[in-house]
Amino acid sequence: xxxxxxxxxAIWVCxxxxxxxxxxxxxKTYTQDEFVLVSGQKLVGVKVGYETYGQxxxxxxxxxxxxxxxxxxxxxxxxYAADDKxxxxxxxxxxxxxxxxxxxxxxxxxxxxxxxxxxNPTVVTxxxxxxxxxxxxxxxxSFPMVTIRDFVNLQYELVKSxxxxxxxxxxxxxxxxxxTFQWAAAYPDFVERAIPVISTPRVHGWLLGWLDLxxxxxxxxxxxxxxxxxxxxxxxxxxxxxxxxxxxxxFWTGWAENCCDRKWSDKEGSPYAAMPNTFLIDxxxxxxxxxxxKLADANSMLYLVKANTLFDLADQAGSMxxxxxxxxxxxxxxxxxxxxxxxxxxxxxxxEPMTNAxxxxxxxxxxxxxxxxxGILDIAQAQEVISKFMSQ
Amino acid sequence: xxxxxxxxxAIWVCxxxxxxxxxxxxxKTYTQDEFVLVSGQKLVGVKVGYETYGQxxxxxxxxxxxxxxxxxxxxxxxxYAADDKxxxxxxxxxxxxxxxxxxxxxxxxxxxxxxxxxxNPTVVTxxxxxxxxxxxxxxxxSFPMVTIRDFVNLQYELVKSxxxxxxxxxxxxxxxxxxTFQWAAAYPDFVERAIPVISTPRVHGWLLGWLDLxxxxxxxxxxxxxxxxxxxxxxxxxxxxxxxxxxxxxFWTGWAENCCDRKWSDKEGSPYAAMPNTFLIDxxxxxxxxxxxKLADANSMLYLVKANTLFDLADQAGSMxxxxxxxxxxxxxxxxxxxxxxxxxxxxxxxEPMTNAxxxxxxxxxxxxxxxxxGILDIAQAQEVISKFMSQ
Numbered sequence: 001x002x003x004x005x006x007x008x009x010a011i012w013v014c015x016x017x018x019x020x021x022x023x024x025x026x027x028k029t030y031t032q033d034e035f036v037l038v039s040g041q042k043l044v045g046v047k048v049g050y051e052t053y054g055q056x057x058x059x060x061x062x063x064x065x066x067x068x069x070x071x072x073x074x075x076x077x078x079x080y081a082a083d084d085k086x087x088x089x090x091x092x093x094x095x096x097x098x099x100x101x102x103x104x105x106x107x108x109x110x111x112x113x114x115x116x117x118x119x120n121p122t123v124v125t126x127x128x129x130x131x132x133x134x135x136x137x138x139x140x141x142s143f144p145m146v147t148i149r150d151f152v153n154l155q156y157e158l159v160k161s162x163x164x165x166x167x168x169x170x171x172x173x174x175x176x177x178x179x180t181f182q183w184a185a186a187y188p189d190f191v192e193r194a195i196p197v198i199s200t201p202r203v204h205g206w207l208l209g210w211l212d213l214x215x216x217x218x219x220x221x222x223x224x225x226x227x228x229x230x231x232x233x234x235x236x237x238x239x240x241x242x243x244x245x246x247x248x249x250x251f252w253t254g255w256a257e258n259c260c261d262r263k264w265s266d267k268e269g270s271p272y273a274a275m276p277n278t279f280l281i282d283x284x285x286x287x288x289x290x291x292x293x294k295l296a297d298a299n300s301m302l303y304l305v306k307a308n309t310l311f312d313l314a315d316q317a318g319s320m321x322x323x324x325x326x327x328x329x330x331x332x333x334x335x336x337x338x339x340x341x342x343x344x345x346x347x348x349x350x351x352e353p354m355t356n357a358x359x360x361x362x363x364x365x366x367x368x369x370x371x372x373x374x375g376i377l378d379i380a381q382a383q384e385v386i387s388k389f390m391s392q
Numbered sequence: 393x394x395x396x397x398x399x400x401x402a403i404w405v406c407x408x409x410x411x412x413x414x415x416x417x418x419x420k421t422y423t424q425d426e427f428v429l430v431s432g433q434k435l436v437g438v439k440v441g442y443e444t445y446g447q448x449x450x451x452x453x454x455x456x457x458x459x460x461x462x463x464x465x466x467x468x469x470x471x472y473a474a475d476d477k478x479x480x481x482x483x484x485x486x487x488x489x490x491x492x493x494x495x496x497x498x499x500x501x502x503x504x505x506x507x508x509x510x511x512n513p514t515v516v517t518x519x520x521x522x523x524x525x526x527x528x529x530x531x532x533x534s535f536p537m538v539t540i541r542d543f544v545n546l547q548y549e550l551v552k553s554x555x556x557x558x559x560x561x562x563x564x565x566x567x568x569x570x571x572t573f574q575w576a577a578a579y580p581d582f583v584e585r586a587i588p589v590i591s592t593p594r595v596h597g598w599l600l601g602w603l604d605l606x607x608x609x610x611x612x613x614x615x616x617x618x619x620x621x622x623x624x625x626x627x628x629x630x631x632x633x634x635x636x637x638x639x640x641x642x643f644w645t646g647w648a649e650n651c652c653d654r655k656w657s658d659k660e661g662s663p664y665a666a667m668p669n670t671f672l673i674d675x676x677x678x679x680x681x682x683x684x685x686k687l688a689d690a691n692s693m694l695y696l697v698k699a700n701t702l703f704d705l706a707d708q709a710g711s712m713x714x715x716x717x718x719x720x721x722x723x724x725x726x727x728x729x730x731x732x733x734x735x736x737x738x739x740x741x742x743x744e745p746m747t748n749a750x751x752x753x754x755x756x757x758x759x760x761x762x763x764x765x766x767g768i769l770d771i772a773q774a775q776e777v778i779s780k781f782m783s784q
Contacts, residue, residue: 145667205648205655205673209640212674216636217609220629237612244608245637248601253735256598262704263597272702275537275694279701281597282604302667309671310664312654340732343645 023102025051025078025088029124030110030158038153041144044133049111049124050158053077053094054102060165064100065155066090066109067172067179069376070304071116071246071292073123076109077102080122090173092380099386105168110158112151112179114143114303120295128227128299140299141227148175148311152182156190169390170329171195173375174342175304178203178311185313188328195386197334198342198375201323201350202312207341210249215305217241218298227299239298243289252338254369259284320350324357331361332389334382336374362389415494417443417470417480421516422502422550430545433536436525441503441516442550445469445486446494452557456492457547458482458501459564459571461768462696463508463638463684465515468501469494472514482565484772491778497560502550504543504571506535506695512687520619520691532691533619540567540703544574548582561782562721563587565767566734567696570595570703577705580720587778589726590734590767593715593742594704599733602641607697609633610690619691631690635681644730646761651676712742716749723753724781726774728766754781 027049035046051074056063066076069089077094079087088109093099100107115125128143159167170183170191177199184194185201203211218224221238229235260281264270269277317323331354335344344365354361364385368374419441427438443466448455458468469486471479485491486499506519520535551559562575562583569591576586577593595603610616613630621627652673656662661669709715723746727736736757746753756777760766 141667202654204645205651205653205671206645208652208654208671209648209673209677212670212677213637213640216633217612220609220613220633222614241608241612245605248605249641253596253598253738256601257596259597260600261597262594262600262707271698272707275533275698278604279597279600281601285601285604306667315654315664346645 023053023078024082025053025075025080027051027074027080027122027124030161032154032157035154035157037144037150038147039144043126043144046113046126046154047124048113048115048126048154048158049122050074051076051078051088051109052162053107053109054105056106056163060163061168062104063106063108063159063162063164063167064169064171065159065167065183066094066100066107067151067155067170067176067183068109068112069172069174069176070308071243071296072176073115073117073120074109074111075122077107089376090379093383093386099383099390100169100171101387101390106164108159108162108164110155112175113146113154114300114307116297116300116304117295118297118300125300127297128303129230129297138230140230141302143299143303145306146303147307148178148182149186149316151307152179152186155179155183156187167191169193169195171197172199173197173379174199174372175308177342178308181313182311184327184329184331185316185323188326191329193389194327194329194331195334195389196331197379197382198336198339198372199333200342200346201320202314203308204346208309210341211305211309213245213249214242215302217245218302224298227302229298235298236293239296239301240286240289240293242298242301243292243296244285247285247288249341250372252340252369252371252374254338255371255373256281257369320353321357324354324359327357327359329359330389330392331359332386333361333363334366334375334385335363336366336368336370336372336378338368338370338374339372341372415445415470416474417445417467417472419443419466419472419514419516422553424546424549427546427549429536429542430539431536435518435536438505438518438546439516440505440507440518440546440550441514442466443468443470443480443501444554445499445501446497448498448555452555453560454496455498455500455551455554455556455559456561456563457551457559457575458486458499459543459547459562459568459575460501460504461564461566461568462700463635463688464568465507465509465512466501466503467514469499481768482771485775485778491775491782492561492563493779493782498556500551500554500556502547504567505538505546506692506699508689508692508696509687510689510692517692519689520695521622521689530622532622535691535695537698538695539699540570540574541578541708543699544571544578547571547575548579559583561585561587563589564591565589565771566591566764567700569734570700573705574703576719576721576723577708577715580718583721585781586719586721586723587726587781588723589771589774590728590731590764591725592734592738593712594706595700596738600701602733603697603701605637605641606634607694609637610694616690619694621690627690628685631688631693632678632681632685634690634693635684635688636677639677639680641733642764644732644761644763644766646730647763647765648673649761712745713749716746716751719749719751721751722781722784723751724778725753725755726758726767726777727755728758728760728762728764728770730760730762730766731764733764
């Protein structure tokens with residue numbers, strides 16, 4: 001709930017300088033009979049959802065692709081119905097006259113393979129919860145391992161199918177930023193600009209540690225049953241615990257102070273009076289995690305964790321220098337000053353190597369009490385810098 | 393293991409400017425037949441361990457009390473045997489000629505009630521794993537709720553029993569810092585100086601969230617069994633998972649980069665090759681947590697979590713202003729720049745209110761890649777500022 005409030009605040013802040021995307025958006029589905037993963041394994045009947053805002057021009061070169069974050073989906077802007085309480089997560093920068101101007105650009109936002117929220121009716125994805133055509137049952141942990149590169153390769157097929165000849169920009173936050181870096185490295189002639197937000201071109205050891213903790217509660221839940229749980233309730237407790245860790249590690253002090261400070265969960269039940277009486281933040285984390293767990297799939301979370309851990313452009317190219325030399329896109333990196341998952345110090349350290357490799361690279365920092373999620377909730381701060389970057 | 397290496401580094405850095413405490417120290421035991429908690433409940437046959445370094449003077453006013461952190465114990469300096477691999481955790485600032493100079497001061501370091509490491513033979517504590525004399529069985533969750541104030545009240549009895557008339561200083565890191573603040577507020581005429589390190593005079597909402605996550609894996613483990621597990625192996629998995637979260641949230645990027653970066657757990661088993669193949673940091677977290685879990689007690693952890701959540705001098709005094717007005721000690725607060733549990737911004741915010749309340753208050757910041765644990769591993773950076781503070 002607090003996140004919704006914060007999101008509204010971010011949108012309100014943005015309101016005076018641009019108008020909301022008043023278009024009612026629809027989730028569409030891209031399907032492909034066969035898709036070959038980087039590992040060589042084949043997936044048949046692949047589906048991913050996507051949304052578009054604005055119109056593609058005749059030359060097919062005014063498209064912008066938005067890649068989503070770990071627990072997100074392709075609903076980046078607009079509303080599915082006029083009375084939706086909140087629009088897509090980056091609505092403050094996507095729309096007529098905004099940084100990613102839908103009067104000028106054709107914005108595409110795509111779901112990834114193994115999207116977390118398989119039970120969200122507006123998410124379309126292919127992953128371990130999908131039916132394996134060979135068995136007629138969900139793949140579970142027999143689903144092949146996927147990588148960020150696979151996400152991007154499938155998006156490449158998707159955008160080509162829409163008539164896109166070139167992407168004016170790829171942008172995304174967090175795991176969306178990993179995809180953005182991957183796009184610039186994998187398809188250098190197809191990407192003019194890259195806007196990786198709260199993200200780095202490799203997942204550092206520190207974040208590997210956090211990703212380990214995000215998967216841990218699922219695999220510790222006996223109901224996970226090595227991923228074979230689709231005929232049961234599944235590891236709801238483990239998944240919910242995992243989402244609690246995701247939530248807190250993605251935030252910062254501001255969120256906790258604003259939502260809860262030292263308020264009690266129950267006005268009558270003083271935490272000072274008894275062991276089980278808790279503070280409001282425990283309740284906020286629990287409620288939020290339980291609500292998110294209802295829409296999510298535990299195995300998909302493990303596949304996403306794995307895909308994130310494997311991301312390193314240096315490993316792919318032999319060195320980071322080689323990776324940067326292979327890229328052609330102009331790069332605008334955006335960090336959040338209180339981000340503890342992708343600390344700004346780690347992001348900024350890539351500026352000099354990028355410039356040395358001949359890239360046009362710049363950095364902007366969001367000032368936020370929301371930590372990592374500042375890259376989503378407070379993205380409106382980057383409105384002007386993104387606008388300028390798009391006109392370069 | 394990596395922590396040990398870092399600890400050695402910190403000590404080595406300190407070596408040129410002062411000599412190690414070459415004294416072989418002994419754990420001693422303080423016992424009290426009856427101890428009344430703040431709640432009014434009584435504990436009988438209370439025991440806590442303590443260590444001393446240096447000599448008490450005739451007037452009993454050269455004592456310094458060291459309070460330990462959440463997962464620590466009273467082994468703050470020296471070695472139990474000459475061939476111990478590492479000395480106590482703050483050995484770099486406790487010893488002859490050091491900041492807390494054992495040639496001048498009588499340093500006492502005390503275990504708390506409900507110490508986490510009940511299976512560590514050098515820890516002496518009273519908590520849920522202790523035998524309830526009424527039943528002849530461990531208390532479990534029937535142990536009364538305890539607070540930081542209770543820890544301090546028992547330490548007051550301990551130091552009085554040693555002949556101490558006044559404490560020249562109380563110092564401690566993290567939960568030890570909470571105790572330090574509590575000492576200054578509860579016994580204003582007994583405490584001349586307070587050195588709370590990586591700590592604040594109240595536990596903020598943000599840290600309440602982390603404390604919730606630290607307890608979560610234990611209570612989610614079916615083997616916790618509502619705290620009744622002393623005739624079984626107990627919730628080893630849950631406790632180990634909890635200690636993983638403690639470890640990572642107490643560190644920062646530097647630790648992860650130094651210990652592991654993107655190295656693989658197993659040189660043969662590439663994480664790129666299969667889902668179960670992991671990176672070294674997963675292994676480092678697992679090994680460290682398992683080793684720590686062997687010495688720890690799950691219920692004690694829950695009691696410590698609870699005691700920490702309840703700490704707020706403002707709640708005790710009616711307001712923080714009143715709390716500061718009741719204090720007389722000079723205060724030196726020490727933060728760590730990358731601390732995400734007690735961020736420096738939260739610590740520094742108390743400087744002005746302290747000064748406004750008439751207190752002599754100052755702040756020093758440790759520069760570290762070790763996050764919160766910089767307050768322990770890199771405390772040698774504060775050598776000079778503590779020395780000066782002690783001579784004021």
